[in-house]
Amino acid sequence: VDKDNVLAWDHHIAAPGVMDWYVWDAAPAMFPAAPKFMFPMLGKVGLATAGTPMTPADRSAYEGADDLPYAFGSQEVRYSKADAGVPVGYWRAVGHSHNGFVTETFVEACAEKAGQDAVEFRLALLRDQPRMAAVLKLAAQKGGWAEKPPEGRYRGIAVHKSFGSYVAELVELSVEQGQPKVHKVVCAVDCGQVVNPDIVTMQMESGIVFGLTAALYGEISFDSGLAKQSNFHDYQMVRNNECPEIEVHIVASEESPTGVGEPGLPPLAAAMGAAIFKATGTRHTRLPFKLS
Numbered sequence: 001v002d003k004d005n006v007l008a009w010d011h012h013i014a015a016p017g018v019m020d021w022y023v024w025d026a027a028p029a030m031f032p033a034a035p036k037f038m039f040p041m042l043g044k045v046g047l048a049t050a051g052t053p054m055t056p057a058d059r060s061a062y063e064g065a066d067d068l069p070y071a072f073g074s075q076e077v078r079y080s081k082a083d084a085g086v087p088v089g090y091w092r093a094v095g096h097s098h099n100g101f102v103t104e105t106f107v108e109a110c111a112e113k114a115g116q117d118a119v120e121f122r123l124a125l126l127r128d129q130p131r132m133a134a135v136l137k138l139a140a141q142k143g144g145w146a147e148k149p150p151e152g153r154y155r156g157i158a159v160h161k162s163f164g165s166y167v168a169e170l171v172e173l174s175v176e177q178g179q180p181k182v183h184k185v186v187c188a189v190d191c192g193q194v195v196n197p198d199i200v201t202m203q204m205e206s207g208i209v210f211g212l213t214a215a216l217y218g219e220i221s222f223d224s225g226l227a228k229q230s231n232f233h234d235y236q237m238v239r240n241n242e243c244p245e246i247e248v249h250i251v252a253s254e255e256s257p258t259g260v261g262e263p264g265l266p267p268l269a270a271a272m273g274a275a276i277f278k279a280t281g282t283r284h285t286r287l288p289f290k291l292s
Contacts, residue, residue, distance in 0.1 A: 001113045004124060009075035011065055011103070016083040018090055019058035025089075060090070064099035064162055064266065069132050070107065070125040086222075092210050093262040096162035100266025101273070104158040105285060108274045118157060118274065119145055132159060134251060135168040135188040142249050143170030143186035153183065156274025158267035163259030165191040166251075169208070171271040172244075175279045178292040180272065182212060182244040190251035191258045200260050201248040207264025208246055213238045215269040219288050 001007065031038070059066075062079045091097065111121035119140045126133040136159045140146070149155050152174050159168040172184040187204050194200055217236040221228045229235040269287055277283045280291060 001110045003114050004116065004121070005073060005114075006070065006107075006110050006125065007073040009068070009070075009072045011075070011077045012080070013062050013065060013078070013099075014080045014082040015061040016086075016088050017058045017081055018060040018088055018094070020083065021087045022089060060095045062095060062099065064096035064160065065103055067161075068103060069129040069161060070122070071128055072125070092207065093162055093265040096160065096262070096266045097211075097214070100158070100160040100162070101269040101287065102285075104160060104267060104270030105273050105283070108156075108158070108270065108277075109283060112277075122159065131166050131190050131251075131253075131255075132161060135159060135166045135190050138188035138249055138251065139168035139170045139186050142188065142247060143172070143184075145170060154275040154278040156271040156276070156278065158270035158274065160263070160266040160270075162263045162266055163261075165189060165258040165260060165263040167204070167263045167267055169264075169267040169271045171268070171275050173272065173275045173279070175276070175291065180216070180276055180279075180289060180291065181242075182272065184245045184247070185268070185271075186247045186249070187264065188249045188251065189260070189263065190253055190255075191260050191263070192253050192255040193257050194250055194253075195257070197250055200250055203260040204248045204264040205246050207262060208268055209238055209243060211265040211268030212242075212244075212272075214265075214287060215272050216242075216288050 062077065066077045068075065093100070107122065108118055111118045114121060119136060122136055123133055126136065140157060143155065145155065145157065149172060153172050154174070155170060155172050157168065157170045159166070166189070168188045170186040171182055173180050173182045175181070185208050187208060189200065189204055191200060216238065272289065273284050276289060276291070
């Protein structure tokens with residue numbers, strides 16, 4: 001990193017493939033009338049045909065990391081399949097969820113290293129990405145990035161493209177009793193032509209709340225090889241009284257429509273982490289956030 005650019009970006013991802021586990025569950029769902037003895041065979045066929053028209057390539061571990069929009073001097077992204085034997089499945093935004101957090105957290109760290117404002121640093125690297133730059137500017141403007149936040153509050157921002165849509169989110173939070181409390185999230189989304197703005201807004205809001213749960217509580221712990229959590233009574237979710245004020249601003253566009261069901265999630269945790277860094281001076285690179 002120099003004063004205004006990232007000269008080289010090297011990202012090595014080690015993670016399991018979702019499809020390796022998913023096909024065993026998918027086969028009974030797709031072929032419920034098939035005899036049970038056929039399911040293992042169908043699962044093996046699913047794995048053998050991965051990457052063909054029959055079974056799409058499994059990009060779940062590295063999607064959102066292998067096509068960053070930033071004009072880095074050079075970048076290399078590598079993936080090593082590393083399966084720990086713990087079953088994994090799809091969740092909202094799939095690989096974009098963890099990779100959005102990782103990449104934007106490190107872009108934020110690069111901005112700090114360069115001594116630059118986080119928004120201006122990104123905009124310089126998005127010079128060839130007008131739609132991404134536009135949502136970043138809009139979220140910063142609507143969230144009061146250039147203004148001083150209220151006493152005891154801190155702001156962070158992040159941007160990510162997933163499922164063809166561009167989303168930037170600004171988070172305003174405080175730290176109370178050693179834990180982050182999110183007061184407001186400002187979201188800007190460019191998902192092409194919009195037929196029903198209310199649906200877009202609701203999907204962004206729900207993605208933000210889903211991401212907030214992951215950032216604050218989303219952890220599965222193990223004891224003697226077994227997961228301790230089994231359902232919502234012992235896996236905490238964000239509750240109504242914890243939900244922040246959420247603003248959603250939709251960019252008017254003539255581009256083809258793109259996804260809205262999942263793109264609201266990936267920027268949330270990284271924006272939270274940036275605000276937490278301002279509040280505490282510690283940059284957290286693990287989820288959920290544990291400040292004490």
